[in-house]
Amino acid sequence: MFGGFGLFQEQFRPFNNLYRCYSVAMSGTERSDIEKGGKIIMPPSALDTLTRLNIVYPMLFRLTNCRHNRFTHCGVLEFVADEGKVFLPYWMMKNLYLEEGSMVQVESASLPVATFSKFQPQAPDFLDIHNQKAVLENALRNFACLTTGDVIAINYNDKVYELCVLETKPGSAVSIIECDMNVEFAAPVGYKEPQRLGNNHITEDDENIGEVSESEDMSTDTQTSFLPFVCKGHRLDGKNKELSPNETTNGKTVARSQRRGIPDYDYKLGIVRFIRTTKPTVKTDQTNDKKSDFEAFKGDGKPLVTRRHN
Structure with a gap:
């Protein structure tokens, strides 16, 4: 017995x-x-x-x-x-x-079934992964349990990433087989947040850029103003373009004067006016101011067949 x-x-x-x-x-x-x-x-x-x-x-x-x-x-x-x-x-x-x-x-x-776990990547390159939680979830399928303080290794894209188990609930060691577990990540080891510069902060590069811009302004004062779309045209047949006299001055190409639109100072809401620029009238001599004697559709009629008069 x-x-x-x-x-x-x-x-x-x-x-x-x-x-x-x-x-x-x-x-x-x-x-x-x-x-x-x-x-x-x-x-x-x-x-x-x-x-x-x-x-x-x-x-x-x-x-x-x-x-x-x-x-x-x-x-x-x-x-x-x-x-x-x-x-x-x-x-x-x-x-x-x-x-x-x-x-x-x-x-x-x-071991109790896990409900929560927190991980800390051991290198900042873990942040290069697009969806960290999905990658970790797929890797933990090969694990049976987690212990607080362990540094586990997971493989992704032929690269090994190490993660330290900072915390597990409801105990320091938990089972992760067939469970619903919430996952959080701490900042990776060696990670530094990018520093944001204030508006009043001026770096050496900004000062150098300011000096260059001032020198450029001094040099541009002596030169001509910027003219957009000034270039030499090329023909499809390969021949050189013949420039008009207005476009050449001492062998240099000069852009035509640009004509800007005339603002409508009498604009009213709901009314659209189409203002067209007209060529300026040229004053002529007094002799040219007189009307010419020409009148339209004035002349002698001529029949195609001549008739004989008895």
Whole structure:
């Protein structure tokens, strides 16, 4: 009877074991899916032990480096590692201060479902991503849980971005499997907001520009005023354009005088007047002021057929 009670207690004890940890590169196979997430590979004996224990699904584990008192949480991807070994993502080994072949304690854990998390990018280039939340949401699908203080790594466009987990709710370690989690971002490490210059602030470049403009004004006073659309015309047949006498002066092209519109000072709302400029009248001699004797449609009629008179 007591022996049966002891077996009943043994059935509910948690999983706790020590393994030698190695990075994914030491497994002998290229497993990029492990580096992109927060899950580890354990030996088949661990699966055999877990099936005989009362473990809460999904399986979550707490990894502890007892020498440096560092810990994190993770999920499990497969049970295909060699006996006595576990393979971890490289970013997880950095957080735990683990080297190749170091001992790590693996024990089962039960974590609350996440409702909130806050991340801080470790470089300003994370702001170059168009939609940071969508990229992070896609990357967290390969993670099983988050731990406050961890620096996770995500891959996007063949580039690795590191983000520090600043805060998680409702606990310091949460499960992110099938949950609705609000995400916030803190300012990236090394990010500086652009400084806005006031209106009264004058830089050296502005002073140099002012000096150049003053010198240009002095030089333009001696030169002719600016004339728009003054250029040499080109014909389609390749021949040179013959300039009129009004357009040439001592071999230099001169623009014709521009005529501006006459303003209507008697303008009234609702009435539109079309004022046309007319050529100035030229005064002539008094002899030319007299009307000429010419009258229109005055002349002798001539029939086409002449008639004979008897």
